[in-house]
Amino acid sequence: MTNTLQLKIVSLKEVVYSGSVHSVTLPTKAGEITVLPNHAPLISHLGKGNIRAKLEGENKQFPIDGGFMEVTADSNLTVLLS
């Protein structure tokens, strides 16, 4: 069991963020969701909004226009920005 999540946010131009976080909140098309470590594998469509990542006593925020997200069984969260 891991208690961190590997978050990777990539756009066509660059890798926006890559690192371990404790939780991530994402704006999906069906509403906002929060992903914690050991989440079930999930693929979803993202809408406009902010990705908020929580680290040890630190919050990061990434405004996005939309994209896709993928959570794998080994706690990797990949966000593809469009």
Add this chain to the structure above:
Amino acid sequence: MATLRTIRLRIKGTKNIKQITRAMEAVSAVKMRKSQQAALAARPYATAALRLLKNIHGSSVEGGVLSPLLEKREVKNTLLVVVTSDKGLAGPFNANVLKKAEQFIKNTAVEPKKVISIAAVGKKAGEYFSRRGRTPANSWTGHGDFVELGEVEHVFDFVRKSFEQKKVDEVFVVYTNFLSAMKQEVVVRKLLPFSEEGLEEMVKGIAPDKGRFAEVNVQDVVDVVNVGEYLFEPSPKEIFDTLLPTLLKIEIYHAILEANASEHSSRMIAMRNATDNAGELIKSYTVSLNKARQSAINKELAEITGGSEALTQ
């Protein structure tokens, strides 16, 4: 023996050419660096996208075909997208792509009743196939040196429509993969229908096996197996309907991006060779110029001494 005047003219002409090729080399070097950066920056995205595609590919089996882009049909018509440049003077860059395309056509056309149509990206491919009586089904030019995703929209639309309307049953793309400034490789990849092997090949092709650009860990990408069944939100159908076209677009975009970087590095090398050759030529012309001048002086001297001797007698 050439006269002094013609040799001088030749030297001057060669010098001019040398200046132009040197300028082109410098321009290509800058463009190469930029397009190389663009191509490299897009690689993490492309690998992530392809991996995602590969992962969900297995999920599509149950519940039938989820997207028209995954549909496997009996192959009667093949579409080949050929990616070349608009401009020449890039060494063997375009010739290599066209050679590969020609080879592909020859190998595929062996099976009877298979019809291959061409979609040409870049002026050179369009001209080449039109000249050989194989008019492209569609062609595009003017993909700038630094392509934006929006610019490949036409190509993507055409490919998608042809496939979805069943005009073609499979789509291949032939383009140049950028390995390093000195090395590029022409590759043929299957675009549609999406298939596991095709995707894996594409991912492997993205990361060169050596050199300083090998930072993308391919093993990471290929080894992801047994990730379990995915949940799809809002629904698998919706995800497939939006995700697959996007990924197809990325694949096309990526191919053009790689081709651009390759074009510029190929041109840079070609121009560097041309500049070197011009230098050699100037050297050999200068030698023959000096020889011609010396023999002219000798002749004049002989005439003068001959003349003065005739006077003293």
